[in-house]
Amino acid sequence: MRISKIAAAGLAAALLATTFGCSSGQESAPPATSADAGGDGGASGAIEIAFLQKQGDQQYFVDEIAGAKKAADEAGDVTITSADLGDDANKAISEVEAAIARGVQGIIIVVPDQAVGPNVIKLATDAGIPIMAADDGIVDDAGNAAPFTGFNGTDMGNKVGEKAAELYQAAGWDPADTAILASWKQDLSVCTDRVEGALDKFTSIVGADKTPREIQVGTDNTPTNAQDKATATLTANSDVKHWIVWGCNDENTTGVTTALQNGGVAPADIISVGLGAYLACKDWAAGQDTGNKAALYISGIDVGYAAVKAMVAKIRDNTPLPPETIAATYMADASNYESVGVVCT
């Protein structure tokens, strides 16, 4: 008797579940209305764009939001809602869900990991909300890329490698007592692309036989960690007289350069080419003799501005989002950093 009651209750629960409020998750959610989402027909009036960023506490990304808000102000009646995703792929999904839930009209996202791309795109497209990737490209589960604004990681690395090769050849160092110190967060594919791009270009310019050995150092992309790791590397390689330094960002290269200089390596024996220029510029602004010889300036302001401008055009005028917008980069050094636009805080 008792078993039959339990079975009946279970059957009733199953029927209830299949009838009300149950989903396998494979159905597409009903798209937001065009008024809400700024879908195919375009939308007028106030609009909100969610700008979700990884590592939102880094200066580049702070600049990116500043550029986004500048574009929003120019467009008028546009609100930018930002969120810092850190390095948290799960938070990326949560914030996209939250943005969709509150009815934003567009989403611009810098993903913490490109592997979440398919799920992020699926959520946005199911809701009928246009989505754009910034800085790091993403693809859906069929391999189709989302509209992208930003930089090409390999290309940035190539430019760093090209500048390092130019300075290395000008210095006339012997590859036997020179080493390349490449530092980056090795579980971030976007960082790996940059340092691999740098080495490829460097090698293609100076030749494989004249390319010094490369020492790879894993860091967490912070200056202090890069400094700690480089100090140990210097101790373990006391035979090296000249150092070439590159990495994922300015945090890595300035941290390594500081460690080398603290360890007694003269600035003249260091060729450090950074990526970002926002930290390397501090030595230049102070007029210091430094191993930070150059840095590729990438403007977060430009990327944020271009991304929001394109998104507003999509929402208001139904102008298709450009498949790829590659922002310009500039090689900065002590002589030109202000003229290329580096703002040294």
Place this chain on the structure above:
Amino acid sequence: MSDPTPTKAPEAPASDSAPVKASSGIMPFLRKIGVENVALVFAIIALAGVIGSQNASFFKPANIAAIGNYVVIMGLLAVVQTVVIIMGGIDISVGSIAGLSSVLAGMIFASSSNWAFSMIVPLAVGAVCGLFNGCVVIFGRITPLIATLATLSSYKGIAQLVSNGRAQGYTGADPVYIFFARGSVLFIPALVWVLIIVAALIHVMLRYTRVGRDIYAVGGNDMAARLSGINVNQRILTVFVLAGVVAAIAGILITARTGSGQPVSGSEGMEMLAVTGAALGGAALRGGKGSIISTIFAVILLGVLMNGMTLLGINPFWQNIAQGALLISAVVIQQLSSGERRVGLPK
């Protein structure tokens, strides 16, 4: 020389938090359901009211579901952290175990296309990680904080090593993983159901089983617990294994949510959020006190706070400050109400 007289070990509190004193009026009622719970519910209602008055989108069902999904991973880890804290320990390796489980789930699914296998193996690995933590604590005589600080680093390293630091596999086309990521039952997201079920099971274990009473007893006074006949080592191992298994469940859900196994992303730093959730819920870090229901309310409060600040367009940097301020306020209020003398270091 006679054997020491067995001492009666403390039992699980009658309410969800502190033991109660009998009296009349509204206070007995409040104490029965837990003063912390009432305070947390009021805080949630007040915060929701403030946010909702500024932006009505807050109350949209989809936004409520988004808050639910947001708190699941943190909630699972906070719930099991509460159990460890009640026992008088702490496990800060849960985030790394979640990362290791996530990447294993992604890799195994990529090679086998078998969702069940890809979930069972990480659960087993989580249990082994928890067992190892417990063994290091008991047999290595290392405090839980130091032991799990060491394994936090080690398990994270293993996850990075096996995955070469990259996201692994793709689960976004598998119906079971999709169900956990985006499915729902009775309008409640599947993810949230996992948290509800795990929290309910652990609540029942703590409140209504011998194991649960023993855990409170060990946290309250482990010497008294041992003298009363409780196998303290066995209970410690049980709790750490439980922590490992629940962390593995969190890791599997990270894989489902993100569509791939994540060695670090999504789990790094979660251990601190888990401790925050447990402490905000009133779990005493010295052990013997805490409740799953309070922790769930605390996690919801954190979720509402984070969602609301984004919704209102508040600078993301303020979110960290707000989270810290909330934790300090809650714990200070709890400590002051405990009547402890304000001299020297708090106990």
